[in-house]
Amino acid sequence: MADARVPMTKAGLARLKDELKRLKYVERPKIVKEIAEARAHGDLSENAEYHAAKDKQSHVEGRILQVEDWIARAEVIDVSKLSGERVVFGATVTLDDSQSGDEVVYRIVGELEADLKQGKISVTSPIARGIIGRSEGDEVTIQAPGGARKYEIVSVEFIEEEYEAEPE
Structure with missing residues (x-):
């Protein structure tokens, strides 16, 4: 299962690439500098700053490997x-909650992109699994x-998410 494909949107991939760039070109050099400064303090066996920087x-480095793997797959x-009218990966779906009468909007994304606060649910979540293949x-x-919970599918839309890279 190590080489299974990881479904994601273009915006999700762009976010991962930005994170990788930040880790490699901002975080990594900063830590190397911290290690060098801590090493200059002398005895490494009792140097908490050195050990914290090495941790x-x-x-x-572990996160870099993980993000590189996700990008590769x-x-x-x-x-x-x-x-179309059917719910599939990437769809933005408006649901009417029969019990509360509230409308909720979810975008079905890959597991790495899921963020309930932003209305993004994983394709493997119970709600996504329950509505995929269904129609308005x-x-x-x-x-x-x-x-x-009972829901009615009010609308199915396909909206490309805009993603702006963080300023450098």
């Missing part, structure tokens, strides 16, 4: 080329941790 270096789904007007019952 930080280990975490950053990325299967980018171009949402702008999708259309369909009613679905989702088994959620708090019990079964």
